Amino acid sequence: xxxxxxxxxxxxxxxxxxxxxxxxxxxxxxxxxxxxxxxxxxxxxxxxxxxxxxxxxxxxxxxxxxxxxxxxxxxxxxxxxxxxxxxxxxxxxxxxxxxxxxxxxxxxxxxxxxxxxxxxxxxxxxxxxxxxxxxxxxxxxxxxxxxxxxxxxxxxxxxxxxxxxxxxxxxxxxxxxxxxxxxxxxxxxxxxxxxxxxxxxxxxxxxxxxxxxxxxxxxxxxxxxxxxxxxxxxxxxxxxxxxxxxxxxxxxxxxxxxxxxxxxxxxxxxxxxxxxxxxxxxxxxxxxxxxxxxxxxxxxxxxxxxxxxxxxxxxxxxxxxxxxxxxxxxxxxxxxxxxxxxxxxxxxxxxxxxxxxxxxxxxxxxxxxxxxxxxxxxxxxxxxxxxxxxxxxxxxxxxxxxxxxxxxxxxxxxxxxxxxxxxxxxxxxxxxxxxxxxxxxxxxxxxxxxxxxxxxxxxxxxxxxxxxxxxxxxxxxxxxxxxxxxxxxxxxxxxxxxxxxxxxxxxxxxxxxxxxxxxxxxxxxxxxxxxxxxxxxxxxx
Numbered sequence: 169x170x171x172x173x174x175x176x177x178x179x180x181x182x183x184x185x186x187x188x189x190x191x192x193x194x195x196x197x198x199x200x201x202x203x204x205x206x207x208x209x210x211x212x213x214x215x216x217x218x219x220x221x222x223x224x225x226x227x228x229x230x231x232x233x234x235x236x237x238x239x240x241x242x243x244x245x246x247x248x249x250x251x252x253x254x255x256x257x258x259x260x261x262x263x264x265x266x267x268x269x270x271x272x273x274x275x276x277x278x279x280x281x282x283x284x285x286x287x288x289x290x291x292x293x294x295x296x297x298x299x300x301x302x303x304x305x306x307x308x309x310x311x312x313x314x315x316x317x318x319x320x321x322x323x324x325x326x327x328x329x330x331x332x333x334x335x336x337x338x339x340x341x342x343x344x345x346x347x348x349x350x351x352x353x354x355x356x357x358x359x360x361x362x363x364x365x366x367x368x369x370x371x372x373x374x375x376x377x378x379x380x381x382x383x384x385x386x387x388x389x390x391x392x393x394x395x396x397x398x399x400x401x402x403x404x405x406x407x408x409x410x411x412x413x414x415x416x417x418x419x420x421x422x423x424x425x426x427x428x429x430x431x432x433x434x435x436x437x438x439x440x441x442x443x444x445x446x447x448x449x450x451x452x453x454x455x456x457x458x459x460x461x462x463x464x465x466x467x468x469x470x471x472x473x474x475x476x477x478x479x480x481x482x483x484x485x486x487x488x489x490x491x492x493x494x495x496x497x498x499x500x501x502x503x504x505x506x507x508x509x510x511x512x513x514x515x516x517x518x519x520x521x522x523x524x525x526x527x528x529x530x531x532x533x534x535x536x537x538x539x540x541x542x543x544x545x546x547x548x549x550x551x552x553x554x555x556x557x558x559x560x561x562x563x564x565x566x567x568x569x570x571x572x573x574x575x576x577x578x579x580x581x582x583x584x585x586x587x588x589x590x591x592x593x594x595x596x597x598x599x600x601x602x603x604x605x606x607x608x609x610x611x612x613x614x615x616x617x618x619x620x621x622x623x624x625x626x627x628x629x630x631x632x633x634x635x636x637x638x639x640x641x642x643x644x645x646x647x648x649x650x651x652x653x654x655x656x657x658x659x660x661x662x663x664x665x666x667x668x669x670x671x672x673x674x675x676x677x678x679x680x681x682x683x684x685x686x687x688x689x690x691x692x693x694x695x696x697x698x699x700x701x702x703x704x705x706x707x708x709x
Contacts (some may be wrong), residue, residue, distance in 0.1 A: 169208035170301040170396060172200060173328075175291060177317055178215040179309040179335075181224035181248060185216045188498045191450035192335050192387075193306050194437025199392050199400075202435055206397035211298060212441035213291045223287030227251050227280065238270045241660040241683065243690070245629065246667075252312040253368075253667040255281055259319045260371050266667065269659050288320055296324040302396075303328045308335040311344045311669050315372070318379040329381045333388040340469060342385045344670035346423055348372045354385070354468055359671065365652040366672035377419030386426030386469075389434065400433070428470065431455060431477045436488040449494040451485065451527070453477055453514055457502040459532070462568050462642070463557075463595060463630055466502055476510060479517035486523060499529035504544075505536045515543035526550050528591070531583075533576035545586040551623060552583055553591040558601065559612035566600040566646070577616060584620035591624050596689055597663060598630045599646035599680035606689050610696045617702060626705035627693060629686075631664065647679030 174197055176190060193212075200210045231239055231247045239247040250266050257265040258274075258281050267277050285292070295303065303325060307314040318330060334340040343354040348369060351360045363369045384391045393400055431452070439449055456474035457466045477485070489497070504511050528551035529544075544552070556576055558564055564571050583590060594609060595601075613625070643650065651674040653659040661683045662674035681689060697704040 170206055171208050171299060172210045172396075173213060173295060173298055173300045173303045174200070174210055175213045175303065175305050175317075176215055177305050177307040177314050178220065179307075179313075181227055181252070181313075182216075183221050183224050183228070185445065187216075187446065188448035188450045189437075189439045189442035189446040189494070190306065190335055191437055191452055191500060194439050194442070194450070195389065195434045196304070196306070196333070196392055197441070198435035198438040199389060199398060200396060201438060203393065203398040203400055204396035205399060211294065211300075213294055214442070214445050215288075215291070216445055217290055219289050220287045223283055226283055230276070230280065234272075238272045241687075242665075243629065243686075246665050249312070249665070249667040251280070252310060252316065253669070255284055256312045256316050256319070256669065257368055259284075259316060260368065260375075262367055262371065265367050269653065284316060285320055288317060291317075292320060292324055295321060295328070299326070300328045302331060304331045304333060306333055306335050307341040309339045309341065311341050312667070314341055315376075315379065315669060322379060330379065331382045331384065332380055333384045333391075334386075336387055336469075339465065340385075342383050344668055345376070345380070345383050346385055347670040348376060349421070349423070361650055362666070362671045362673055365654060366669075368669055369672065372669055375419065377421040379419075380421050382422045382424060384424045384426050387428055388426045389429050391424050391426045428455075428473075428475060431475045432481045436485050439489060439492045439494070443492040443494065448496045448498045449489050449492070450500050451489060451497045452500050453482055453504065453511065454501050454506065458506065459570060460568055462566075462646075463598070474506060476507075477514075479514050482514055483517050483521055486518065486521070486525070490523070490525070495525050497525060497527035499527055501530060503532035504529045505531045505534065505540060508537060508540050512537070512540055512543060515540070515547050518547045519543060523548065528553065530554070531579070533571050533579055535575050536579050536582070538582065541582050541586050541588070544583075545588055549588055551589045551591055553593065554580070555593040555595075556612070557593065557595045558598065558605065559608035559610075560601070560605045563598060563601050563605055567595075567598060573612070580616055580620045587621075589621045589623040591626065592622060594625060594627045595630050596627050596693070597677070597681060597686050599648055599663075599677040601680055603681055603685045603689055606692050610692075613696075613700070613702065617700065622702055624703040624705050625697065629664065631666075647677060649676040649678060650674070651676055 174193060176193060197210055197212060200207050231244065231251065250270065254265065254267045254272065254277055258277050263274060267274065303321065305314065305318065314332065321330065332342060332345065334342050347353060347359055351358060351363060353359050454474050454476045456470045458472050458474060460467050460472065525548040527548050529549060530553045533554050533556055557567060557569055561573060580590060651658040651662060653665065653674045658674040659665060663677040663680060663683060663686060664675040666673055694704065
């Protein structure tokens with residue numbers, strides 16, 4: 169019988185409770201507790217505690233104190249990525265890494281590394297006394313934070329097996345881990361060009377097998393069922409697909425390719441350990457997307473196919489989640505209006521129950537029926553997030569967004585007429601965007617704010633393609649050059665810096681904005697939002 173720890177790994181540094189009760193973790197805990205005959209107990213551990221908040225504040229304050237010295241010309245999101253990367257490098261025995269390029273003293277880093285263990289004190293103490301057979305780390309977005317945590321766990325895990333699974337609704341981590349060993353992205357493209365400058369990559373390749381036993385790429389439900397003896401029928405089509413052996417301490421790591429499953433075959437999520445932490449709970453009606461926007465990695469992870477819950481399952485799931493005390497939900501579907509006929513049927517089924525709930529969700533900026541929007545409001549939708557991305561039709565076309573600005577405006581007005589607030593997303597720094605197109609974004613927002621209720625605008629920097637998009641044809645098409653940040657002034661002058669273990673370097677946008685222009689564009693946005701009275705979200709993350 170197995171004793172299992174399920175751990176929610178932080179996806180970013182934060183100073184207060186972030187996110188919602190994770191649906192993917194909830195489903196996984198339910199599988200382990202209700203289906204798996206080989207499991208004795210499952211303990212859940214979160215990261216939203218004072219110790220982690222204090223550590224995050226320490227890093228934020230350090231960056232703020234030295235922003236004109238060590239972090240000059242870097243955006244704040246880059247400084248945060250750099251700091252987590254530096255902590256990992258120090259823990260892995262690299263003294264002359266990114267901190268050398270930035271000029272940060274080793275003594276300062278040593279003190280921050282010492283504080284890192286305090287950030288995870290509760291989880292580490294539970295691991296120390298828990299005598300777990302398996303520790304499952306559910307990770308998202310920040311590969312450095314995951315590896316920092318796994319390095320700390322080494323001291324306390326005894327003989328525990330360490331398993332890493334993606335949260336899947338966020339940006340994935342496992343493809344980056346996989347690339348350390350295989351030097352390929354998720355679809356098999358060789359990405360050694362993005363690893364050859366990285367001092368950390370060969371160190372990880374040598375010893376990461378001592379830190380992680382199994383990497384599960386994909387949803388992971390079929391793996392959990394097979395691994396821990398679920399009573400449900402399950403199989404892993406590529407079980408033990410790749411076994412990597414390491415010379416240091418004889419460590420080895422398995423890479424498992426997990427398959428997607430039909431959503432109604434999932435047990436309802438177990439939120440019993442999360443209801444006291446989060447105000448919102450994740451819920452999902454459909455998973456996947458049929459579009460292929462250049463900046464998104466969903467279709468690379470899941471293919472161009474969508475899996476659906478039945479209306480009956482969804483109604484029962486809402487009742488189940490409400491039994492934990494939740495009345496607020498985050499619908500994590502990529503776009504609820506991808507299949508409007510399906511969603512109208514779902515919303516009608518929800519409407520019949522007269523639930524006392526409030527939720528926020530995501531829509532794609534496309535033509536959407538009046539009935540659909542009316543049902544959103546009737547069933548408790550209060551906020552809708554939409555990726556308008558850019559006010560230039562040409563830039564949108566280069567993103568493969570397949571979005572019409574007139575139809576987008578029509579949708580925004582319909583939502584506002586139904587008293588649904590809007591969270592809008594813009595992308596800054598797409599390689600086809602120039603400083604001149606910033607004004608078209610401001611003009612668009614000026615126009616729509618007259619007739620819609622904009623709750624907040626979130627602006628994010630384009631990441632030069634995530635690991636699923638790091639392919640020569642993408643870089644050639646959009647005019648991106650990959651540079652060694654240890655040479656010249658590339659670290660401070662590039663359009664975008666990657667500090668992610670597995671992908672490292674500086675991207676130069678030949679067709680887009682320079683570092684100086686990106687800085688000017690950022691300041692223009694800040695000035696515009698300050699003057700317009702629209703709340704601006706975190707521009708650096």
